Amino acid sequence: MSGDNREDREEKEEFCYLCRRPESAAGKLLHLQQNICICTDCL
Secondary structure, X not given: OHHHHXXXXXXXOOEOOOOOOXXXXXXOEEEEHHHEEXXXXXX
16 A cells, blocks of 8 residues: 555646656745746746
């Protein structure tokens, strides 16, 4: 069952709208309207 939990976390991880890096690699993401997330590097 531990494999299922890992898959759930990976699905919920957010990505930067511009560079497509995951939050774990890009750092904190800023949330904008319409579910758009942008990392501070792209901003």
